[in-house]
Amino acid sequence: MLIFESQRQARGQTRRLLVMFGVAIVLLVLAVNAALALAWGLTWSFWIPGGFSLPRYFVEVNTAVTVLYVFGGWWVETSRLSHGGGGTLARLLGARPAQPSGIEAEQRLCNIVDEMAIASGMHPPAIMVLARKDAINAFAAGWDESDSVVVVTEGALEHLTRDELQGLVAHELSHIREGDTRLNMRLVGMVFGLELLYRLGQDLFEPDERDRRPAPALLGLALMAAGWLGWVAGHALQAAVARQREYLADARALQWTRSRDAIGGVLRKIAIQQDKTTQPRMGSMVQHMLLVGTEAGALAAWFDPHPPLKERIRRIYGRHMPPLPLGRPAEETAPPPPTPAPRAEDAAAWTLQ
Structure with missing residues (x-):
């Protein structure tokens, strides 16, 4: 594996995908205008003499x-996630602080x-453990x-x-150093x-108390269609960005x-674990942060933010x-051998010295 070449390729792909995110927003704006124009024509303008016209x-x-x-929702959600740092998110998932004094x-x-914080030149992060999780997995969280x-x-x-645990920790520290968690x-x-945007259309499309749909219902349906396409494109691009960061x-x-064999051994053990059993879900909000995803199903493969394990190992x-x-x-795994007690003559000799 060419380390620096792989890092350069991953960063370049991420920049291109973020540009595509911007293009997706532009296309969404065009789709919304086209859908609403069609809805306006079907509800009003097509039936008025004088031809089609927009307000x-x-x-x-x-x-x-x-x-x-789009940007208002972006700001509201990121503001909500920024409160409390990474530890708050970890506790929501059931994690607890590590107990180095009591558990070997x-x-x-x-x-x-x-050790890995020193090797990477980083400040050591807080350490937490997800108890009662037999599957091999990990994630990093936090804005910085x-x-x-x-x-x-x-x-x-x-x-x-x-050595494998070193590889796993180094992988997660990379996500913090490269700003992946913030991204x-x-x-x-x-x-x-x-x-x-989809929810706005859903509200407009909802029937009233008498189960009748109001006049703007067609406009709501148009917004739902455009918003759903935007949501699908957003999730697909989000997954594509995350996949490149996993390679990095x-x-x-x-x-x-x-x-x-450090990070490679981790992924190879996860591969055999996935063959034997399905990993328990750990919450949709952190799927893109995990070392490996836990979502199952055909649709999940389209939006999986992780590259295939076989390709990562290759x-x-x-x-x-x-x-x-x-x-x-x-x-x-074996406990260290007990330290033999000093012999009486050795202790006496040490005392005389």
């Missing part, structure tokens, strides 16, 4: 309302996070390094070796804004650990690799 400032008002809803595996995790958090499942602590929050806000984080993990090793069995070597 004054029709296009200007529609464009302003569309942009207001979590002490090892805290040591690894400190000051309020960032790395969350790891208990399954990762149980099944990963120390993902903003993309969530953008999609929320596109969804607001994999390359960063390889760079910081200097081992293909990029790391340069060839296809088989899955790895779960678990850690015996020397990592």
Whole structure:
């Protein structure tokens, strides 16, 4: 895997996809104006003698309302997500702070996070654990390094070796350093804004108390159609952006650990785990932040923000690799041998010295 070339390609793809996001908004504005013009003609203008005509400032008002809803929803949602930092989001999902003083595996995790923070030149993030999660997974959250958090499942602590846990932590630290968590929050806000436009049309299309649809119902249906197309385009582009950032984080993990088997071993163990069982869902709001997605179904593949595991593994090793069995070597799981008590003559000799 050419590390720096992969990083350059991922950043370039992300910039192009963000430009496509802007193009999608422009196309959405055009679709809204076209749909509303058709609805206006069907409800009024087509039946009046003198030909089809639009009201004054029709296009200007529609464009302003569309942009207001999209960017207003974007601002409202990102403002809501910004309160409390990454720890608040982690607690909503059931995570708890790591307990290095009482649990050996979590002490090892805290040591690894400190080591990888030094290797990456970052401030160590807060560390949390998702209890009762047997699947190997993790995510990073937060707007910047000051309020960032790395969350790891208990399954990762149980099944990963120390080197593999280093690769997993390095992957999540890359998301924080590269601003991926902040970017993902903003993309969530953008999609929320596109969804607001659909909801506006839904409200206009709703029947009244007597189950009769008002005159603007056709306008509402037009807004629903345009808003739904915008929502689909937004989710597809959001997933495409996230996929490129996953490739970049994999390359960063390889760079910081200097081992293909670190992040590669994690993904290979996840591959065998996915073959045996379906990962439990962890909430739609963090699907794009997870190391691997937990959504199932044919439709989820269209909007999956993660590249296929086989392709990620192939990029790391340069060839296809088989899955790895779960678990850690015996020397990592065995307790340290007890320290022998000093012999009486040794203690006496030490005292005389």
